[in-house]
Amino acid sequence: VEAANAVKRLTEHDKVLAIIGTYGSSLAMAGGEVAERAKVPVIGTSCTNPLVTQGKKYYFRACFIDPYQGAAAATYVYKTLGFKKAAVLTDVVSDYAVGLSNFFKKSYKKLGGEIVADLKYSSGDQDFTAQMTELISKQPDLVFMPAYFAEGAIIMKQARELGATFALMGGDAMDNPDTVKIAGQAAEGFMQTAFPYDMTMKDMNDQAKAFTEAWKKNFPDKDPNVNATLGYTCYNVLIDALNRAGKADREAVTQALADTKGLPTPVGILTINATHDAEIPVGILKYVDGKRVYLGEIVPE
Incomplete structure (x- = not known):
C-alpha cells in the first residue's frame, strides 16, 4: 500500500x-x-x-531477472565448479526465492545435473535442523538457497554446526555486510550470484x-x-x-x-x-577469510 x-x-x-x-x-x-x-x-x-x-x-x-540469475547460478555450479549433484532449500513464502529455485532446478537439470533434494521453509523460521539433517543425508555437492541474508546467515551457521560439508550458494539478496556479521565463520566458502559490481573487482570498467x-569522495566512511x-x-x-x-x-x-x-x-x-x-553479466561472489571476494562474471547457458 x-x-x-x-x-x-x-x-x-x-x-x-x-x-x-x-x-x-x-x-x-x-x-x-x-x-x-x-x-x-x-x-x-x-x-x-x-x-x-x-x-x-x-x-x-x-x-x-531471476530466470537469468538462476540459470547463471546453475551454469556456474555445473560447468565451473563441476558439481553434478545439487539440492535446493527454498523459502516458500517468498516469490523471489521460489522463482530463483525453480529456474536453478530447470537449468541445472538441462545441463545434466541431478537435484537430490528439494526442501522448504518459511520466512522468519529460526530452526533449520530438520532440513539440514535431511540435506546431509542426501550428500549433495552443493545446496542452492536463494534466501534473504538474515535467514541465509542462520542457515549457514546451523549447517556448519551439524557438520555439513556441502557447499552453499545463494542469490543477490544475500549481498549484505550483515551476512558475515551474523554468520561469522560459517560464511566461509559461501557463494552467491550478484549484480556485477564490487569494490574489489579486478577489471573495473x-x-x-x-x-x-x-562515492568515496562523498561518503569516505562507507563502502558502496x-x-x-x-x-x-x-x-x-x-x-x-x-x-x-x-x-x-x-x-x-x-x-x-x-x-x-x-x-x-x-x-x-x-x-x-x-x-x-x-x-548485463551476472557476478559471482565468494566469502573468503571473512571477506567478500568478487570472482568474476558468468553468462548463463
Whole structure:
C-alpha cells in the first residue's frame, strides 16, 4: 500500500517526469500498477521478479531477472565448479526465492545435473535442523538457497554446526555486510550470484571507477554496495534516455528507455530488452577469510 501511495503522490501531486526505484519486487509490482495507469516511466534498481515488467509499457529495470540469475547460478555450479549433484532449500513464502529455485532446478537439470533434494521453509523460521539433517543425508555437492541474508546467515551457521560439508550458494539478496556479521565463520566458502559490481573487482570498467571515486569522495566512511551502484546506473540510463528523447516528455522518455542498447554503465554494457529487463553479466561472489571476494562474471547457458 505504501509503495502504491508513494507512486500516486509522485505522479499526481509532484507531477514527475520519471521515477527511479524500487529495490523490492513486491513493492515494484504494487507501485508499477499506479505508474502504468498514470503513464509515467519508472526504472527499478534491483527488483528481479519477472512479473515486475510483464505486460507493462512504462516499467523498466536496470537489473537482470531471476530466470537469468538462476540459470547463471546453475551454469556456474555445473560447468565451473563441476558439481553434478545439487539440492535446493527454498523459502516458500517468498516469490523471489521460489522463482530463483525453480529456474536453478530447470537449468541445472538441462545441463545434466541431478537435484537430490528439494526442501522448504518459511520466512522468519529460526530452526533449520530438520532440513539440514535431511540435506546431509542426501550428500549433495552443493545446496542452492536463494534466501534473504538474515535467514541465509542462520542457515549457514546451523549447517556448519551439524557438520555439513556441502557447499552453499545463494542469490543477490544475500549481498549484505550483515551476512558475515551474523554468520561469522560459517560464511566461509559461501557463494552467491550478484549484480556485477564490487569494490574489489579486478577489471573495473571506466563507469564503475568513476562511480567508486565519486562515492568515496562523498561518503569516505562507507563502502558502496551494489544497490547504490544500481541506483546510480538507473540515473544514468534515465539521463541517456532523456538526451535521446530530446524533450522532457513522458511518452518520449518511455520510448527512449525501451530503445536503450549497449550503454556502458558501472554494471557493464547494458541493453534493455523487449520485456524491459536489463541484460548485463551476472557476478559471482565468494566469502573468503571473512571477506567478500568478487570472482568474476558468468553468462548463463
